[in-house]
Amino acid sequence: MIRELVIVSGKGGTGKTSITAAFASLAQNSVLCDADVDAADLHLLMAPTVRKKSDFMGGCLAEIRQEDCVECGRCIELCRFDAISADYVVDAIDCEGCGVCVDLCPEQAIDFPVQKCGEWFISDTRFGPMVHARLGIAEENSGKLVSLVRQEARKLAEARGHGLILTDGPPGIGCPVIASIGGATALAIIVEPTVSGMHDMQRVAELAVHFKVPGLVCVNKYDLNMDMTEKVEAFGRAHNMVVLGRIPFDPIFTKAMIEGKNVLEYAPDSPVAASIKEVWKKIITFPSMNAMGIKDFSAIIQ
Numbered sequence: 001m002i003r004e005l006v007i008v009s010g011k012g013g014t015g016k017t018s019i020t021a022a023f024a025s026l027a028q029n030s031v032l033c034d035a036d037v038d039a040a041d042l043h044l045l046m047a048p049t050v051r052k053k054s055d056f057m058g059g060c061l062a063e064i065r066q067e068d069c070v071e072c073g074r075c076i077e078l079c080r081f082d083a084i085s086a087d088y089v090v091d092a093i094d095c096e097g098c099g100v101c102v103d104l105c106p107e108q109a110i111d112f113p114v115q116k117c118g119e120w121f122i123s124d125t126r127f128g129p130m131v132h133a134r135l136g137i138a139e140e141n142s143g144k145l146v147s148l149v150r151q152e153a154r155k156l157a158e159a160r161g162h163g164l165i166l167t168d169g170p171p172g173i174g175c176p177v178i179a180s181i182g183g184a185t186a187l188a189i190i191v192e193p194t195v196s197g198m199h200d201m202q203r204v205a206e207l208a209v210h211f212k213v214p215g216l217v218c219v220n221k222y223d224l225n226m227d228m229t230e231k232v233e234a235f236g237r238a239h240n241m242v243v244l245g246r247i248p249f250d251p252i253f254t255k256a257m258i259e260g261k262n263v264l265e266y267a268p269d270s271p272v273a274a275s276i277k278e279v280w281k282k283i284i285t286f287p288s289m290n291a292m293g294i295k296d297f298s299a300i301i302q
Contacts, residue, residue, distance in 0.1 A: 002157050003185040003289050004033075004150075006213075008169040008177060010200020012039070014190045015220040018253050019276065020168040021045040021262035024127040026280045030164040032125060033153035034132035035146045035180040037118070042168045045262055048123030048130050056133065056148065058117030058141030059097040062090045068109035075101040075110065093138075117141055120149055122156065129156055143175035150180065173203045181207065185288050186214045188244065193219055193228035201232060205239060214288055215241045218279055222246035242286060245279045248272060 007023070009016045020042060024032055034042040062083070064075070069088050076084045078101055083094035102112045117140070120133035131153040133145050153165050167184070170176040181187055187208050191201045201217065208215040217236035222229040223246075233243045248271060256266035264273050283289060 002154060002163060002165060004154070004165040004167055004183075005186055005188060005283065005289065006035070006167040006169045006181050006184045007188045007190060008181065008204055009171050009190045010173070010197065010202075010204045011192075012171040014171075014192050014197070015247070015253065016171070016190045017042050017045070017168050018257065018263060019188075019190055019218070019220065019247070019279075020166060022264045022273075022276045023166055023280060023283075024125075025262055025264045026277065027164055027166055028127065029162055030128055030166050031153050031157045031160075031162045032128060032130035032132075033149055033165055033167040034130070035149055035167050035176070036170040037133045037135045037145045037149065038142050038170060038176060040132055040134060042130075043123075043132055045257065045260060046123075046125040046127065046130055047260060048121070048125045048132065050121050050123045052122040054120055055116050056118040056120050056135075056145050057114045058139065058144060060099065060112045060114050061092055061095045061097055062099070062101050063111045063113060064088050064090055065109050065111060068107055070107055070109070072106060075105055078104055097140075115139075118145060120145065120152065122152065128162070129160065131156060142170075143179040146170065146176045146179035172200075173207050177204075177207065178211075181213055182211055184213050186216055186283070186286060188216045188218055188283065189241075191217060191219050191232050193222055193225040193232060195228070198228065198232055198235065202235065205236075205241065209239075214286070215239075216244050216283065216286065217241050218244040218247065220247045221249040223248045242282065244282045245275060247275045247279065 007020045034040050081094050081096050083091045102110045118135040123130045133149050169180040191197050205215050219229050236243045250272045252267045256263045
């Protein structure tokens, strides 16, 4: 059985990707998946060697066939985004791809071709295979690309016999996040000890409950605000969420990133490294992650 741990946060900048990279060095025999396709950055720490590159075909844009257009003005009248000029040319930047003009053109003179929105990759890293993607500038359909990346990661895990997928999820609670958590084994929610961090965690927790995915709470930079750290943990316990532990604030995270390493590689004997290892121990003994009922799930994934 393949388990998938999705590391999420209610906002960007909580340390989610840095912690995912650290988990990768502990899990060893896992498939890495960067589902934060709008701002993918796990590759900066993983230094992947690309083995396969594929185009991601996403949304559609309207294109008027001038030879068939009778200039009746219906498309200009219908377009809510003012994407069609007076000489019946569609502005690719303004077009939202809604398809109204395509469906209601009296002459059926508007094509609706699928566009290339980005690329996705299968790569090798020092911690195992990785599936990741790059969404084009100002392109949409990131939720669809997230689903594609997760599907490919699962196929790769099945083909190569990996027992775990580590997914670096997108921040927030929008469409990309929804696409990243459906069907996951568990969510590790990385929280900052601030008022906004608490609010963001609550929103992610509600999303996890809706999709019936167990939520696990980890407080990063906990020592910046001990009172708020305790409130975050109290909220987690009150809502039947496992509190994984606390990770202190430490500039070595930044120093490790500059070196292109995760914090366990950069400072394996540091307090930060020790706290991350303790968090990982709780994750691998969580019941749904340890579905085979063995005492130490690490025996499968290492």
